[in-house]
Amino acid sequence: MSIPAPNGVDAPGLPAPGDQANAVLYGTITGVGPTAPFAFRGPMNLALWDSINTALTTTAASLNISVASATGLAVGNAINSVNVPRGATIATFNAGAKTGTLALPPVSYPASGFSVSNANIILPPGSNVGALVGATVTAPAGSGVTLPAVTTVVAVVQSDVAPSLNSSGVPGIVQLSAAPTAVPTDPNPRFLVFAPTANAITVTGADNAATFTGGLITFNATIQLERSFDGGATWIVANLGSAGALAQWTTGPISLTFGEPERQTLYRFNCIAYAAQGTINYRISQTGGAAESLAIGPLTGG
Numbered sequence: 001m002s003i004p005a006p007n008g009v010d011a012p013g014l015p016a017p018g019d020q021a022n023a024v025l026y027g028t029i030t031g032v033g034p035t036a037p038f039a040f041r042g043p044m045n046l047a048l049w050d051s052i053n054t055a056l057t058t059t060a061a062s063l064n065i066s067v068a069s070a071t072g073l074a075v076g077n078a079i080n081s082v083n084v085p086r087g088a089t090i091a092t093f094n095a096g097a098k099t100g101t102l103a104l105p106p107v108s109y110p111a112s113g114f115s116v117s118n119a120n121i122i123l124p125p126g127s128n129v130g131a132l133v134g135a136t137v138t139a140p141a142g143s144g145v146t147l148p149a150v151t152t153v154v155a156v157v158q159s160d161v162a163p164s165l166n167s168s169g170v171p172g173i174v175q176l177s178a179a180p181t182a183v184p185t186d187p188n189p190r191f192l193v194f195a196p197t198a199n200a201i202t203v204t205g206a207d208n209a210a211t212f213t214g215g216l217i218t219f220n221a222t223i224q225l226e227r228s229f230d231g232g233a234t235w236i237v238a239n240l241g242s243a244g245a246l247a248q249w250t251t252g253p254i255s256l257t258f259g260e261p262e263r264q265t266l267y268r269f270n271c272i273a274y275a276a277q278g279t280i281n282y283r284i285s286q287t288g289g290a291a292e293s294l295a296i297g298p299l300t301g302g
Contacts, residue, residue, distance in 0.1 A: 001263045001264055002039075002228070002229040002230065002263065002264040002265045003229065003230045004264045005039060005231040009232040009266075010037060010038060010039055011025060011036035011038045013039075013040075020287070023285065023286050024284070024286075025038040025267070025283070025284045025285075026283040026284070026285075027282060028281055028282070029269065029271050029276075031271065031274050032271050032272060034226070034268050034269065034270040034271075035269045035270070035282065038266065038268075040265065040266075040267050040286050041264075041265065042260065042286050042287075043259045044258055044259065044284055044285065045256075045284070045286075046254070046257070046283070047253070047254065047282070047283045048223060048249060048254040048255075048269070048281070049217075049252050049255075050218055050219035050252055050253065050279065051212065051213045051278055051279050052069075052071070052212045052277070053212075054071075054210065055067065055207065056081050056083055056084075056206065057205065057206040058083040058102075058201050058205070058207075059201070060201055060202055061198050061199055061201060062201060063102040063104075064099065064102075065099065065100050065102055066098055066099045066100075067098050067099075068098070068206075069098070070095040070096075070098045072212075073093060074093060075090050075093050076214055077213065077217065078212065078213050078214060079102075079212055080211045083205070084102060084104075084200075084201060085131070085196065085200050088102050088104055089105075090103070104196045104197075106196070107132075107194050107196065108194070109124060109194065110123075110189035111189060111190060111191070111192045112188070112189040113173075114145060114180055114183035115179065116179055116181065116183055117179060118179055119176040119177070120157055120174070120175050121173070121176060121192070123160065123172045123173070123174060125160050125161055125163050125169025125170055125171055125172070126162035126169060128162075129153075129160050129173070129174050130199070130202070131199055132174060132196060133154070133155065133156060134152060135153045135195055135199075136194070137151045137176060137193070140191060143184075144183070144184035145182065145184065146181045146183075147181070148177075148178045151176050152176070152177045153174045156175075158171070158173035159172055218251045218253070219252050219276045219277070219278070219280045220276055220277060221271055221275060221276050221280060222249070222250050222274075223269055223280070224237050224248040224270050225237070225267065225270075226238060227260075227265055227268075229266075252280075267284055
């Protein structure tokens, strides 16, 4: 067990709302200097990546987009924006014109109400069924549901309402282009996969908080992972593997998993050179004893 950090040295390590990790150290690096430390123990995830923030403009029912700045953007970039579904990426891009198109990921929802004589199916609250019109629908093998080839969503019969603190929400009902040719013998929901079309884009306007990430969006800095065994008085640069290579990076993104067997060992990032484009983001997280089949003592709090 390392020497515990005195008050004021160790960061809270509290996860963001909805984050299910036991402890998380996260933030952004904006210049030379260290981040706050936290006492991790057990299996950990480490991520270090650059992101670009620029306004993203969309048009409802269209896959066309435009951006305020094309610097650093390219085909394949992932997009985090309230204007597009989660997981959307850039499909085509014209940097000179600052325009492009979207690629949308498939989505899966548990469906019920199957009948060989009725093309309507029920989807759970929060499915945003209006965004599924035009989507191609497939049933995974083994689901017990057989759909005709090229089945699509043709209409919304009942709009869904997402759950809230005061309500369990309202399920949605959509009409398929054809009724299933085989259905399960029990009423339990079965997952269906929807490949959305431009109807999944429901916002016309600009999102000034849109962020883009990708393998070609790289930072220009030197950042190293350090740890302390004496409560933060002495910091040692970590190394990777048996070859002794320093855990020091001059470009990203970086994503790796490792473990710390000793309690009260502090971890932090330290930026020793900075000339970044965009925003450098970092995250170290642990999911303690609950994720291990054999846990030796509590893993929270170091």
